[in-house]
Amino acid sequence: MPAIGEKPAAARAISRAESLRTRFRDVRDFSKLLTRDLEPEDCVVQSMPDVSPTKWHLAHTTWFFETFVLKRFITGYVSAIPEYAFLFNSYYNAAGTMHRRDLRGLISRPTVAESFRYRQGVDRQVEDLIASASEELLNEIEPIITLGLHHEQQHQELLVTDIKHVFAQNPLHPIFRKRAEAKTEPPPPMTFVDFEETIATIGHDGRDFSYDNEGPRHRALVPKFSLGSRLVTCGEYRRFIEAGGYQRPEFWLSLGWMTVNEQRWEAPLYWEKRDGAWWHFTLSGFRRVDENEPVTHVSYFEADAFANFFGARLPTEFEWERVAQGEMIDGNFVDSERFHPAAIGAGSSSRRPASLPARAHAGSSELRQMFGDVWEWTRSSYSPYPGYRAAPGALGEYNGKFMCNQYVLRGGSCATSQWHIRVTYRNFFQPEKRWQFTGIRLARDPA
Numbered sequence: 001m002p003a004i005g006e007k008p009a010a011a012r013a014i015s016r017a018e019s020l021r022t023r024f025r026d027v028r029d030f031s032k033l034l035t036r037d038l039e040p041e042d043c044v045v046q047s048m049p050d051v052s053p054t055k056w057h058l059a060h061t062t063w064f065f066e067t068f069v070l071k072r073f074i075t076g077y078v079s080a081i082p083e084y085a086f087l088f089n090s091y092y093n094a095a096g097t098m099h100r101r102d103l104r105g106l107i108s109r110p111t112v113a114e115s116f117r118y119r120q121g122v123d124r125q126v127e128d129l130i131a132s133a134s135e136e137l138l139n140e141i142e143p144i145i146t147l148g149l150h151h152e153q154q155h156q157e158l159l160v161t162d163i164k165h166v167f168a169q170n171p172l173h174p175i176f177r178k179r180a181e182a183k184t185e186p187p188p189p190m191t192f193v194d195f196e197e198t199i200a201t202i203g204h205d206g207r208d209f210s211y212d213n214e215g216p217r218h219r220a221l222v223p224k225f226s227l228g229s230r231l232v233t234c235g236e237y238r239r240f241i242e243a244g245g246y247q248r249p250e251f252w253l254s255l256g257w258m259t260v261n262e263q264r265w266e267a268p269l270y271w272e273k274r275d276g277a278w279w280h281f282t283l284s285g286f287r288r289v290d291e292n293e294p295v296t297h298v299s300y301f302e303a304d305a306f307a308n309f310f311g312a313r314l315p316t317e318f319e320w321e322r323v324a325q326g327e328m329i330d331g332n333f334v335d336s337e338r339f340h341p342a343a344i345g346a347g348s349s350s351r352r353p354a355s356l357p358a359r360a361h362a363g364s365s366e367l368r369q370m371f372g373d374v375w376e377w378t379r380s381s382y383s384p385y386p387g388y389r390a391a392p393g394a395l396g397e398y399n400g401k402f403m404c405n406q407y408v409l410r411g412g413s414c415a416t417s418q419w420h421i422r423v424t425y426r427n428f429f430q431p432e433k434r435w436q437f438t439g440i441r442l443a444r445d446p447a
Helices: 009-034 040-044 054-073 101-106 112-132 135-168 234-242 254-263 300-310 317-324
Strands: 192-195 198-202 218-222 225-228 271-274 277-282 285-288 329-331 350-352 375-381 407-410 427-429
Touching: 009 054, 009 112, 009 135, 040 054, 040 112, 040 135, 054 112, 054 135, 112 135, 135 277, 192 317, 198 317, 218 317, 225 317, 234 300, 254 300, 300 375, 317 375, 317 407
Parallel strands: none
Antiparallel strands: 192 225, 198 218, 271 277, 277 285, 329 350, 375 407, 407 427
């Protein structure tokens, strides 16, 4: 018999099942909400190989649940359209062959309407499976569904950044979501907050959800350093441009200098100079650059060059995590539906406790914008933590095989869900990429 006050097994299973169904609906519904103002024509365009059409994101996240939940846990399950397994697999080699990534914009069928019907059919079967699951089955499917929901939140972020790139190619400057322009105040001067040398505990502690690349938890020596009190602004970055930053090789890594010249970069992605003033494309239309907002859509090469110009450097991911362990996850996330970095004090803010307990050294009131607004480039190469082993099978391909030629970013952005980000979350991109909401926080070594 259960102990006094303890629910019977059947009641616990029902409670867990209802909670899981609610989370499943919430995340799946938010993907649909993001498409609210899009036309079918918007949803099929692929503007570069890194971008996927909106329709593909909707179908791929559905394929994930069909492949790793329904096919595995429903006896005799047969896909209504088996060809979707080829069209909407992304990079899971163990799950079968896949359509070429750079040709996703050529997939005119299924239509957008058919893609939504595909979602509805899979959603119904996943919810039925959850509702009828025993506690034993819930123990098996809950971790996979939870992974699938975080996977979908990653694709929600990509959906936002990808449709921005698609719209930016259109001279009509389409608006994804209307947002009133508001006067902003200059941010407080950037200062550098000092942190003493310490042996920090890095990585996820195993409670709640995390990706495999966030562990194993380990100790790392973090020497004394100073961290910028806030993000670099558009106004500060403009001074780098006006000082000839894009024409001065002394600031750039060799590969970065080669990329600048090959791509003819003169400013962050989406910036354009008109009548002597800088403008940029946003998801709320073509607007004049607000010098008080954090600069975004810069590559690792640009972030590193700016840091050199400023007489500073980029932080390591271990420095960033050491400091962030004591901070609230508080910032401008996609949940606010602003879809653009905000000047200090100007954006919608969401707060929740960090997944790790506060450390005695952290929680500095001098630090701003540690979470949300823009992903912060670090100077750390994306590589495995000591003792890391990728999980077997297709789901083990999620992170480990990308640990090459990329740099780590931390903190989330205005396109990231506040329920998806963690102190230990490791994002990663190649150093030339800049279509994501990527920005800059500076660090310094002791004088």
